[in-house]
Amino acid sequence: MWTWNNLWHWAGHPLSWPGFVGMLVGAVVILLLALLVVMYSIYWQRKFIGWMQWRIGPNRVGPWGLFQTVADVLKLLVKEDVIPANVDRTLFLLAPIFAFVPAFLVLSIIPFSAHHVFTANIGIGALFYVAISAITIHGVMLGGWSSNNKWALIGGMRSAAQMLSYEVPLGMSIVGVVLMAGTLNLNGIIAAQMHTVWYVIPQILGFIVFVIAGTAEMNRTPFDLPDAESELVGGYHVEYSGFRFAFFMLTEYVYLLAMGGLMATLFFGGWAGPFLPGWLWFAIKIFIFFTFQFWLQATLPRIRQDQMMSFSWKLLLPLALANLVITAVVKVLV
Amino acid sequence: MALTDETDLVRTEEMLLNVGPQHPSTHGVFRMVVKISGETIIEAEPVIGYLHRGTEKLAENLQYSQCIPYTDRLDYVSAMLNNYSLVHAVEEAMGLEIPDRAEYIRVITMEMNRLASHLIFFGTYLLDLGAMTPFLYAFEEREKIIDMFNELCGARITYNYMRVGGVKFDTTPGWLEQVDAFVKRMKGEMVKYRQLVTGNEIFLARVHGVGAYTTEQALGHGMSGINLRCTGYNWDLRKKKPYSIYDRFDWDVPLGSAGDCWDRYILHMEEMEQSLRIVEQALQQIQPGPVMAKVPKLIRVPAGEYYSGIEGTRGELGFYIVSDGKDKPYRLKIRRPSFENLQILPIILKGVPVADMVAILGSIDPVMGEVDA
Amino acid sequence: MFGFLKGLGVTISQLPKKKVTVMYPEEKPDYPERYRGVHRFIPELCTVCNQCARICPTSCISLSGSRDENRKLRIETYDINFDICILCSQCTEVCPTEAIVMSDTFELASYTRDDFYLDMHWLHNNELEYERRHPDRAIPETDVQKKAGN
Ligand code: SF4
Ligand code: SF4
Numbered sequence: 121m122w123t124w125n126n127l128w129h130w131a132g133h134p135l136s137w138p139g140f141v142g143m144l145v146g147a148v149v150i151l152l153l154a155l156l157v158v159m160y161s162i163y164w165q166r167k168f169i170g171w172m173q174w175r176i177g178p179n180r181v182g183p184w185g186l187f188q189t190v191a192d193v194l195k196l197l198v199k200e201d202v203i204p205a206n207v208d209r210t211l212f213l214l215a216p217i218f219a220f221v222p223a224f225l226v227l228s229i230i231p232f233s234a235h236h237v238f239t240a241n242i243g244i245g246a247l248f249y250v251a252i253s254a255i256t257i258h259g260v261m262l263g264g265w266s267s268n269n270k271w272a273l274i275g276g277m278r279s280a281a282q283m284l285s286y287e288v289p290l291g292m293s294i295v296g297v298v299l300m301a302g303t304l305n306l307n308g309i310i311a312a313q314m315h316t317v318w319y320v321i322p323q324i325l326g327f328i329v330f331v332i333a334g335t336a337e338m339n340r341t342p343f344d345l346p347d348a349e350s351e352l353v354g355g356y357h358v359e360y361s362g363f364r365f366a367f368f369m370l371t372e373y374v375y376l377l378a379m380g381g382l383m384a385t386l387f388f389g390g391w392a393g394p395f396l397p398g399w400l401w402f403a404i405k406i407f408i409f410f411t412f413q414f415w416l417q418a419t420l421p422r423i424r425q426d427q428m429m430s431f432s433w434k435l436l437l438p439l440a441l442a443n444l445v446i447t448a449v450v451k452v453l454v
Numbered sequence: 455m456a457l458t459d460e461t462d463l464v465r466t467e468e469m470l471l472n473v474g475p476q477h478p479s480t481h482g483v484f485r486m487v488v489k490i491s492g493e494t495i496i497e498a499e500p501v502i503g504y505l506h507r508g509t510e511k512l513a514e515n516l517q518y519s520q521c522i523p524y525t526d527r528l529d530y531v532s533a534m535l536n537n538y539s540l541v542h543a544v545e546e547a548m549g550l551e552i553p554d555r556a557e558y559i560r561v562i563t564m565e566m567n568r569l570a571s572h573l574i575f576f577g578t579y580l581l582d583l584g585a586m587t588p589f590l591y592a593f594e595e596r597e598k599i600i601d602m603f604n605e606l607c608g609a610r611i612t613y614n615y616m617r618v619g620g621v622k623f624d625t626t627p628g629w630l631e632q633v634d635a636f637v638k639r640m641k642g643e644m645v646k647y648r649q650l651v652t653g654n655e656i657f658l659a660r661v662h663g664v665g666a667y668t669t670e671q672a673l674g675h676g677m678s679g680i681n682l683r684c685t686g687y688n689w690d691l692r693k694k695k696p697y698s699i700y701d702r703f704d705w706d707v708p709l710g711s712a713g714d715c716w717d718r719y720i721l722h723m724e725e726m727e728q729s730l731r732i733v734e735q736a737l738q739q740i741q742p743g744p745v746m747a748k749v750p751k752l753i754r755v756p757a758g759e760y761y762s763g764i765e766g767t768r769g770e771l772g773f774y775i776v777s778d779g780k781d782k783p784y785r786l787k788i789r790r791p792s793f794e795n796l797q798i799l800p801i802i803l804k805g806v807p808v809a810d811m812v813a814i815l816g817s818i819d820p821v822m823g824e825v826d827a
Numbered sequence: 828m829f830g831f832l833k834g835l836g837v838t839i840s841q842l843p844k845k846k847v848t849v850m851y852p853e854e855k856p857d858y859p860e861r862y863r864g865v866h867r868f869i870p871e872l873c874t875v876c877n878q879c880a881r882i883c884p885t886s887c888i889s890l891s892g893s894r895d896e897n898r899k900l901r902i903e904t905y906d907i908n909f910d911i912c913i914l915c916s917q918c919t920e921v922c923p924t925e926a927i928v929m930s931d932t933f934e935l936a937s938y939t940r941d942d943f944y945l946d947m948h949w950l951h952n953n954e955l956e957y958e959r960r961h962p963d964r965a966i967p968e969t970d971v972q973k974k975a976g977n
Binding site for chain 1: 469471477478479493580582583584585586587590591594650651654656657659660807808809810811812
């Protein structure tokens with residue numbers, strides 16, 4: 121029996137037309153939400169880093185510069201669409217899509233609020249995230265490869281190496297949480313935390329690995345080698361301009377949002393929290409994650425390629441594995 | 455079988471990469487043609503000359519006082535020292551006696567300029583390594599210095615302040631107090647820099663043991679300044695061949711040992727502290743008096759050849775004057791330390807990863823205006 | 828081991844610090860009296876001695892004058908090719924009457940090179956502007972008369 125409720129809780133029912141419309145509406149709403157969040161996270165990044173550097177940050181467009189990023193996005197969208205002469209055209213055009221679609225896709229499993237309106241409550245949420253986000257590597261690599269630019273090529277290869285090697289510890293650190301909660305479903309994980317404590321406390325080791333690997337996965341400072349401005353001039357997207365470049369930027373920040381959501385869900389009880397509505401709790405947790413990332417960005421220098429690789433394989437992975445073993449042992453014993 | 459072994463399993467190719475002339479980390483219009491295999495540099499060749507303005511040739515048609523503004527444009531981040539180097543060479547040649555106050559003002563401005571230049575090194579080096587905040591902190595302090603210079607001589611970068619026989623202006627009222635306040639403030643800032651950067655593990659890992667060379671290599675390439683002292687070779691012209699009034703102050707020459715990027719970095723930081731020490735003492739000793747010696751209206755250097763070198767920010771900065779007794783130099787040769795320091799680049803870049811390239815280039819701290827003259 | 832935490836502490840502690848940037852076009856930096864901006868020129872003072880043109884390292888000053896009825900030299904044209912001027916202030920240094928002086932005008936960007944050919948009219952206007960901006964630094968009218976008189 122179809123009710124209005126089905127519009128939102130379509131996951132548990134066979135697909136029907138209204139359900140499909142609901143899905144579509146949900147996707148569009150999430151897309152817009154993501155855009156909004158990205159725009160204002162960039163705004164916050166500029167302001168926050170600016171304050172730490174004794175600057176004011178954007179302050180011209182709109183009150184307190186609130187529309188600065190909006191203007192920037194508009195600028196990127198209406199810019200001339202340049203495709204350099206000797207690029208591999210097909211791949212060049214495909215790369216931003218390859219990069220962006222997975223970024224957007226992973227948002228579909230992030231439980232933004234208690235009733236997870238608009239998002240899929242699928243059973244393998246955590247696994248889905250890790251699997252889908254790996255696709256972005258292809259976009260980045262193809263972008264670097266097809267640009268027919270040596271800097272972009274180096275940037276693309278670095279990204280591929282970096283993202284692949286940090287994917288592993290990232291996945292491993294998630295497994296610890298999954299073991300504790302006994303489910304891959306993100307809402308299930310939140311529910312499990314509601315009964316006990318936030319997993320950041322028992323899983324502190326996993327949390328540390330997660331944050332480091334997550335930062336590297338998102339190519340953010342100190343792991344921003346793929347687009348190391350002072351070395352590679354801009355990395356894999358050096359030949360991109362206009363809205364294609366905007367897509368790469370968008371990817372980066374959507375992943376920031378997604379990673380923040382994932383972290384809040386896995387380690388900080390997701391939308392759960394007293395007094396305030398669930399979505400607000402979630403927003404607060406993501407905001408803190410953003411701020412932390414920007415703080416790192418303002419402070420740390422860039423790590424070197426070879427050091428970064430050995431850091432992942434020689435330190436993070438063993439740590440993640442140790443965490444996994446400890447979690448398993450404790451779980452069996454207790 | 456290790457993957458790095460040369461096997462015919464994987465066909466690899468070397469790639470020729472043009473770094474610059476427009477590249478964010480080449481500190482100006484400098485170009486390096488590097489051959490890379492993977493991420494490893496196997497050959498590097500610096501290409502210079504993009505900023506060549508023919509200063510030496512221009513000087514042949516200029517009176518000595520007209521040459522001074524051109525020296526501003528050599529090492530444009532430490533113009534005071536360039537000014538001084540030229541007027542010092544002329545003064546030596548003419549055997550002029552400089553009033554005390556002028557010498558003190560010169561030393562204060564020169565050391566402040568050295569400080570400003572090292573601040574730029576600190577900021578841009580960290581920017582090369584990917585940290586952007588130290589850059590802004592450093593530039594804010596530098597801004598204070600150049601604002602003071604602005605008040606003193608009317609320009610922020612191209613001072614044209616020194617004159618043969620003294621300095622152009624006496625200090626404005628309250629200027630020395632400003633400097634004093636700045637020195638006090640700067641000492642606190644140095645502590646901040648240490649906390650922010652010097653202890654950072656990522657930074658340490660990037661600079662330790664990178665781009666090292668030996669004293670012999672450095673001497674063989676005619677290097678000087680910090681780039682030579684980082685190998686542990688004690689050579690500072692302010693101590694070795696005291697000029698001006700440097701022998702009146704109590705200060706040390708910081709020395710490195712390994713000759714790597716870390717040593718060069720830390721020597722810059724320590725030299726900043728020594729500069730502060732010198733300025734502090736100079737501020738205490740300075741007395742009122744004239745700032746200009748009696749010099750003929752038209753400066754004529756007696757016929758002959760003269761060389762005088764000073765310890766510039768980047769090494770030995772020397773002016774070699776060939777004079778035929780006229781008011782213009784017959785030939786003016788400038789020993790530009792950045793140019794000599796850069797020569798070692800192909801050797802130390804061999805076999806390092808691309809990421810270290812900017813770390814090494816940045817640590818040598820060349821200024822293209824000086825390299826190309 | 829955790830030196831970078833100190834660094835994080837440094838950056839976060841700077842948050843409440845006073846901002847050092849200025850809102851540039853609205854809020855202009857206050858340049859000191861010795862500041863070397865574009866020249867200003869006071870025709871009444873010039874004795875057409877040609878020293879400025881001779882000392883200029885880039886030879887960017889060209890001037891001409893003629894004798895008036897009292898056989899006194901009067902400046903007629905005074906042009907600075909600002910394109911090649913290096914703002915070294917040598918000209919103002921040698922000028923015996925301070926007819927050519929530096930101002931604190933510094934916004935020089937322009938679309939054509941022709942705009943950098945500064946004639947006497949422009950330079951004199953710059954002087955008037957300067958006096959308006961800094962009434963305290965202006966030379967008293969009487970002084971100008973006196974200097975111009977002798
Ligand atoms: S400032 Fe220097 S370059 Fe400009 S006109 Fe005067 S003397 Fe010539
Ligand atoms: S401006 Fe000064 S230096 Fe130039 S001609 Fe006139 S009086 Fe002489």
